[in-house]
Amino acid sequence: xxxxxxxxxxxxxxxxxxxxxxxxxxxEGQCVALIGPNGAGKTTLLRALMGxxxxxxxxxxxxxxxxxxxxxDRTVAMGIASVxxxxxxxxxxxxxxxxxxxxxxxxxxxxTLDGIYDLFPSLRGRRGHLGSGLSGxxxxxxxxxxxxxxNPRVLLVDELSLGLAPTVVxxxxxxxxxxRETGVSIMLVEQDxxxxxxxxxxxxxxxxxxxxxxxxSGELEFGDIEKSFFGEAA
Amino acid sequence: xxxxxxxxxxxxxxxxxxxxxxAGLSLVFGIMRIVNLAHGDLIVAGSFLMYSAASVLGLPIWxxxxxxxxxxxxxxxxxxxxxINHTIGTNVLPPLLVTFGISIILQxxxxxxxxxxxxxxxxxxxxVMSLKAGPISVGWYAIxxxxxxxxxxxxxxxxxFHTRLGRVLRATTDDPEVARVMxxxxxxxxxxxMAIALVICGIAGVLLxxxxxxxxxxxxxxxxxxxxxxxxxxxxxIWGTLIGGVVLGVAQALGGYFDPAWQxxxxxxxxxAILALRPQGIMGGRRQ
Ligand SMILES: Nc1ncnc2c1ncn2[C@@H]1O[C@H](COP(=O)(O)OP(=O)(O)OP(=O)(O)O)[C@@H](O)[C@H]1O
Ligand SMILES: [Mg+2]
Numbered sequence: 001x002x003x004x005x006x007x008x009x010x011x012x013x014x015x016x017x018x019x020x021x022x023x024x025x026x027x028e029g030q031c032v033a034l035i036g037p038n039g040a041g042k043t044t045l046l047r048a049l050m051g052x053x054x055x056x057x058x059x060x061x062x063x064x065x066x067x068x069x070x071x072x073d074r075t076v077a078m079g080i081a082s083v084x085x086x087x088x089x090x091x092x093x094x095x096x097x098x099x100x101x102x103x104x105x106x107x108x109x110x111x112t113l114d115g116i117y118d119l120f121p122s123l124r125g126r127r128g129h130l131g132s133g134l135s136g137x138x139x140x141x142x143x144x145x146x147x148x149x150x151n152p153r154v155l156l157v158d159e160l161s162l163g164l165a166p167t168v169v170x171x172x173x174x175x176x177x178x179x180r181e182t183g184v185s186i187m188l189v190e191q192d193x194x195x196x197x198x199x200x201x202x203x204x205x206x207x208x209x210x211x212x213x214x215x216x217s218g219e220l221e222f223g224d225i226e227k228s229f230f231g232e233a234a
Numbered sequence: 235x236x237x238x239x240x241x242x243x244x245x246x247x248x249x250x251x252x253x254x255x256x257a258g259l260s261l262v263f264g265i266m267r268i269v270n271l272a273h274g275d276l277i278v279a280g281s282f283l284m285y286s287a288a289s290v291l292g293l294p295i296w297x298x299x300x301x302x303x304x305x306x307x308x309x310x311x312x313x314x315x316x317x318i319n320h321t322i323g324t325n326v327l328p329p330l331l332v333t334f335g336i337s338i339i340l341q342x343x344x345x346x347x348x349x350x351x352x353x354x355x356x357x358x359x360x361x362v363m364s365l366k367a368g369p370i371s372v373g374w375y376a377i378x379x380x381x382x383x384x385x386x387x388x389x390x391x392x393x394x395f396h397t398r399l400g401r402v403l404r405a406t407t408d409d410p411e412v413a414r415v416m417x418x419x420x421x422x423x424x425x426x427x428m429a430i431a432l433v434i435c436g437i438a439g440v441l442l443x444x445x446x447x448x449x450x451x452x453x454x455x456x457x458x459x460x461x462x463x464x465x466x467x468x469x470x471x472i473w474g475t476l477i478g479g480v481v482l483g484v485a486q487a488l489g490g491y492f493d494p495a496w497q498x499x500x501x502x503x504x505x506x507a508i509l510a511l512r513p514q515g516i517m518g519g520r521r522q
Binding site: 023050051071072076077082084088089090092093097100101104105106146150179 | 345391401402404405407411412414415416417418420490507
């Protein structure tokens with residue numbers, strides 16, 4: 001049984017349907033990548049998993065329980081933590097305070113402030129700085145650290161590398177295996193297809209709200225993915 | 235000259251009270267982005283609660299005052315969870331309409347219960363005692379009011395920046411959607427914020443109940459003062475409300491010094507002047 005899965009997931013913004021019958025699954029300990037062009041529905045899928053957009057109860061299963069439609073404060077308490085699109089730190093809170101907000105889920109475990117600063121040492125000197133005053137890369141580190149502070153079983157990451165310099169992305173990407181070692185399963189949205197494949201065990205390609213290609217990351221052909229972006233998948 | 239100095243001191247001291255009017259309004263606007271049109275009436279409700287406890291039930295002043303605050307807190311949390319939370323969304327109109335409705339209900343309910351008579355509580359000797367320094371004479375009650383106001387504002391500052399609740403309030407003010415993703419039950423936090431706002435209204439209402447007379451219809455003028463103080467001091471700044479209150483109080487005192495009829499007008503002029511010259515307010519756009 002998968003740790004987290006969707007079953008015929010439909011999602012709507014008002015009258016507009018953003019996802020059509022999506023089936024994805026994340027196994028315990030796995031890292032799954034979601035790839036697809038702008039507006040495909042990647043963010044919407046993550047939001048459906050965390051309860052940010054309303055979906056029917058049976059469409060999302062977590063650890064054997066139907067959780068579709070549970071609000072984000074409840075899904076995070078169950079162990080699904082998120083790095084939202086655009087990182088969205090609390091701008092008037094310091095780095096320390098931003099990280100501590102991750103504890104509001106009430107979940108205690110191995111991740112502590114010190115653990116986060118060991119994972120991202122460059123944040124240590126910025127503890128007292130406001131979230132709004134950090135570089136993009138540091139903001140992403142805080143956003144990841146803040147989610148880890150919830151000691152999640154599943155980490156949803158929307159746009160790991162968007163807008164960041166390659167060296168910074170490397171620093172952040174290096175943290176993912178260390179996060180996985182602690183038993184966290186990851187679902188990752190990533191624009192950079194090669195990086196997405198190298199970081200993940202399994203990948204789904206989404207186009208216009210539907211999965212049109214999927215497979216183990218090592219076996220997916222780059223050319224097929226390119227075609228899937230334009231809707232010509234085999 | 236002495237009289238002018240006395241007026242200014244009086245203006246500063248009442249400024250503390252004005253800051254209390256504004257602090258709750260600013261807190262609620264900051265976190266929920268709604269203007270609570272019933273805010274002034276809730277201050278008056280605090281005064282009438284004090285009146286009920288002290289004059290009707292005959293409780294000692296201190297007991298009555300301490301009783302008002304938890305009642306106001308419960309009222310705030312209840313109003314928020316049962317009514318106002320349901321109006322919060324993308325549309326700005328529903329919260330305005332609902333809080334306007336609460337305002338009307340409060341005014342008419344208080345009229346029914348207490349009639350339109352002027353009320354004023356008597357806190358005893360402290361009201362007539364004054365501190366004299368040469369030609370300057372300042373009432374002890376005004377000093378007490380100012381001290382309580384500053385202590386309340388300071389307490390709000392400590393709560394905001396040195397407690398878990400304060401951190402959650404500030405995070406929710408920044409981004410309620412992401413706060414919820416962190417596990418914050420925002421509907422509960424909004425309730426707590428309204429409870430805090432109404433405790434401050436309660437403190438203001440208690441202090442005011444012996445300062446000037448009040449009627450069930452005194453609310454809107456209090457709301458106006460609160461609104462002006464928030465704009466003068468700068469939205470989102472806790473100490474800004476104190477500065478805004480003092481500026482408004484002194485402006486009124488100066489106007490009143492030259493001509494009693496000018497008192498209120500001078501306050502409004504200071505408000506318009508700040509709005510024109512520094513729209514973000516004196517402390518606005520700054521971080522503490
Ligand atoms: N809040 C919203 N209201 C209405 N429509 C929305 C909203 N958010 C997204 N959409 C629409 O839903 C569709 C899927 O959007 P989504 O943000 O999930 O795409 P995405 O794959 O994350 O894209 P990107 O790579 O640009 O982040 C798009 O057509 C988008 O316009
Ligand atoms: Mg997206």
